[in-house]
Each structure stands twice: as C-alpha cells, then as structure tokens.
Amino acid sequence: MKWEQAIQDYRYYLKIERGLSKNSIHNYCLDVEKLILFLNNTNIHENPIAIGKETVQQFIYEIAKVINPRSQARIISGLKSFFNFLIFEDYRKDNPMDLIESPKVGRKLPDTLSEDEINTLIAAIDLSKDEGERNRAILETLYGCGLRVSELVNLQISDLYFEEDFIKVTGKGDKQRFVPISAINKKYINIYKKEKRIHLKIQKGHEDYLFLNRRGRQLTRAMIFTIIKQLAETIGLNKIISPHTFRHSFASHLLANGADLRAIQQMLGHESITTTEIYMHLDRTKLSEVLNEFHPRK
Numbered sequence: 001m002k003w004e005q006a007i008q009d010y011r012y013y014l015k016i017e018r019g020l021s022k023n024s025i026h027n028y029c030l031d032v033e034k035l036i037l038f039l040n041n042t043n044i045h046e047n048p049i050a051i052g053k054e055t056v057q058q059f060i061y062e063i064a065k066v067i068n069p070r071s072q073a074r075i076i077s078g079l080k081s082f083f084n085f086l087i088f089e090d091y092r093k094d095n096p097m098d099l100i101e102s103p104k105v106g107r108k109l110p111d112t113l114s115e116d117e118i119n120t121l122i123a124a125i126d127l128s129k130d131e132g133e134r135n136r137a138i139l140e141t142l143y144g145c146g147l148r149v150s151e152l153v154n155l156q157i158s159d160l161y162f163e164e165d166f167i168k169v170t171g172k173g174d175k176q177r178f179v180p181i182s183a184i185n186k187k188y189i190n191i192y193k194k195e196k197r198i199h200l201k202i203q204k205g206h207e208d209y210l211f212l213n214r215r216g217r218q219l220t221r222a223m224i225f226t227i228i229k230q231l232a233e234t235i236g237l238n239k240i241i242s243p244h245t246f247r248h249s250f251a252s253h254l255l256a257n258g259a260d261l262r263a264i265q266q267m268l269g270h271e272s273i274t275t276t277e278i279y280m281h282l283d284r285t286k287l288s289e290v291l292n293e294f295h296p297r298k
Contacts, residue, residue, distance in 0.1 A: 001047055001048055001049050001091060002047060002048075003032075003036050003047065003048055006032075006048040006082075006086070006091075007029055007032055007033070009085075009089070010028070010029065010032065010082055010085050011025055011029055013085055013088075013089075014028055014029075019173050019174065020172075020173055021150070021172050021173055021174060023150055024172065024173070027078070028078050028081060028082070030078075031074070031075045031078030031079055031082070032078070032079065032082050034063070034075065035056070035059055035079060038059045038062060038063075039051075039055075039059075042058075048086060048091070048092075049086070049091050049092055051096060052096055053096040053097075053098075053099060053100070055096070056079065056096045056097060056100065057100060060072070060075075060076065060100060063075060064103075069103035072102070072103050073102040073103055076097065076100060076102045077102065079097050080095060080097040080098075083095040083096060083097055111239065111240070111241065111245055111248060112245065112248045112249045112252045112253075113239070113241065113245055113246070113249045115253065117237065117239075118139075118143055118246070118249060120235050120237075121139065121228075121231050121232065121235060121237070122136060122139050122140065124231050124234045124235045125139070125231065130196065130214065131196075131214065133188070133191050133192040133195060133196045134192050134196055134197070134211060134212075135227050135231075136188050136192070137188045137189045137191070137192040137211070138152065138211055138224065138227065139228075139231075139246065140184065140185045140188045140189075141155070141181075141185060141189065142243055142246035142247065142250075143246040143249060143250055144181065144182050144184070144185035144250070145167060145169070145179045145180075145181055145185065145250070145267075146179070146246075146247045146250035146251060146267055146268055147169060147179075147247065148171065148172075148243075148244070148247060149221050149224050149225070149242075149243035149244065150221060151169050151170065151171055152211070152224065152243065153209075153211065153218060153219050153220065153221055153224065154170055154209070154218075155167065155169070155209070155210045155211065156208040156209055156210060157193075157208050157209075157210050158208055159210075160189070160210070161178075162181070162186050162190075165180055165181055165182075165186075166178045166179065166180055166181060167179055167181050169269065171269040172269070175269065177266065177267075177269045179267050180267070189210070193210075197210075197212060200212055200214070200216045201215075201216045202216040203215065203216045203217050206218050221243075224243050225242060225243060228241060228242065228243060228245075228246075229241075247268070251264050251268060254267075261273065
C-alpha cells in the first residue's frame with residue numbers, strides 16, 4: 001500500500017465515518033504528510049503497513065527539535081488516529097505509536113482583548129474604503145457572536161434570522177447551533193448588505209455567502225487574519241492576535257459580566273463544559289465575588 005492511497009482512504013474515512021469538517025480532515029492528513037516528508041528527506045523506504053516504531057520514534061525526535069510540546073502532542077495524536085484507522089481496515093495488526101507518549105503540556109489560557117482594545121480596533125477601520133463597512137461587520141460578528149473564523153466565512157444570508165435575533169452557525173463536524181445576535185451587530189450587517197454588498201458582481205455559487213471579497217467571492221480564512229493583523233498594526237497594538245482572539249474575548253467578557261457558564265458553552269458550540277471552563281481561570285476575582293456573595297458563611 002502506498003502512502004498516497006492510504007491518505008486518500010483515510011480522508012474518506014474521516015469524512016464519511018467520523019463526519020469531520022474540512023478543516024479537521026485537512027489537519028489530520030497534514031500530520032501524516034509531515035511523516036511522509038520526513039521519510040522522503042531521510043531516504044527511508046517504509047510504506048504505511050511496514051513502518052515500525054523505531055522510524056516513528058525517530059520522526060518524533062526530529063520534530064521535537066523545531067516545534068513546541070503542544071504541537072508535538074497534536075501530531076502524535078493525529079498519527080495515532082491514522083494508524084488506528086489502518087488497524088480498523090485490517091491493513092495492520094499493531095499501532096507503531098502505541099508506546100510513544102505525548103509531551104505534557106499545561107492548559108494554555110487564551111489571549112484576550114479588553115473592551116477598549118476591541119473598540120479601538122473597530123474604530124480604526126477606514127469606512128471610506130469599499131471594504132470598510134464589510135470589515136466592521138466582520139469584527140462586530142466575530143466579537144458579538146463568538147464565532148470561529150471558519151464559521152464566519154461560511155456564514156450565509158439564509159442563516160440570518162434577524163426577526164428572532166438569532167443566526168444559525170455551522171460549526172465543527174457540520175454541527176449547527178443558533179447563536180443570539182445583538183441589535184448593534186444586526187445594524188452593521190444590514191449596512192454592509194444594503195450599501196456595499198448589493199453593488200458587488202457576485203460569482204455563481206457564492207450568492208448566499210454573507211461576507212464577500214471585491215470579486216464577489218466567499219472570503220477566505222487567510223483574508224480575515226490579514227484584516228485583523230493590519231488593524232492591529234494600525235493602532236500599534238502590542239499583542240499577537242487572530243480571529244480566535246475575538247472569540248476568546250467574547251466568552252471572557254460575558255463571564256466577567258455575570259453570564260452563566262452553560263449559556264456561554266451553548267453559544268460557543270463546545271461539546272464539553274470543561275472546554276468552556278478555561279475562561280473561569282481568566283477572572284479569579286469573579287470567583288471570589290461569587291463565594292463572598294452566595295456562601296452561607298461569608
């Protein structure tokens with residue numbers, strides 16, 4: 001069995017059997033491709049069925065020199081999944097990753113922006129440019145609804161239920177959820193739709209996507225990163241931020257202002273409450289206030 005065929009079958013398995021999103025499938029296959037690149041660079045000729053634990057150990061040793069423990073752990077997890085798939089399909093009897101332990105990594109607290117920093121970023125958008133209203137609507141939606149960047153670029157006009165104050169979001173694994181949307185967020189989306197988007201020559205197949213580039217096509221994830229990076233440079237923000245920073249800020253600001261953790265979990269689309277609980281660590285003062293207010297022996 002050749003590596004190309006193994007990845008092709010693995011990609012199909014991840015899509016059909018596990019129902020993963022395109023981004024997740026890409027990341028899982030990328031882990032395998034990194035192993036293949038290592039084999040090519042070191043002239044090791046072992047196919048997916050024959051490759052042994054010594055070779056994968058050598059690969060892990062080499063990547064450990066150039067990437068951080070968190071990235072190492074992710075690649076190890078991805079390769080374990082790949083070889084488990086080969087076992088599941090009866091191509092192999094063993095998993096060469098079984099005895100390889102992932103490096104211990106602490107839970108990383110997400111980076112966030114203050115309310116003032118978010119306001120300053122949005123205020124820095126040049127509304128005189130054609131893309132200005134679009135970019136303002138994008139940032140308002142990232143922060144106002146706590147969306148992942150993939151959820152934002154795939155948001156469609158048919159997903160907007162403004163009369164009910166909700167939007168329909170398609171998240172990881174194509175799972176859908178309804179997220180409330182504020183009046184100010186609706187206002188800026190409507191301005192963009194009615195004053196800017198309406199004048200675009202929209203390409204076939206892109207008619208329903210909300211946020212479009214100047215050629216009338218769906219925006220890419222990379223473009224959202226670029227928009228945010230340029231705004232950060234404009235205001236001289238001394239932080240490395242990304243679209244996900246707005247999602248983290250959304251959650252931490254809601255929690256700091258008294259929102260229920262389970263409500264935040266539903267809005268973010270987290271399957272487990274433990275994923276959402278990371279935001280509890282961002283505001284220890286809030287925890288003390290809860291104890292002092294509600295404990296009978298305060």
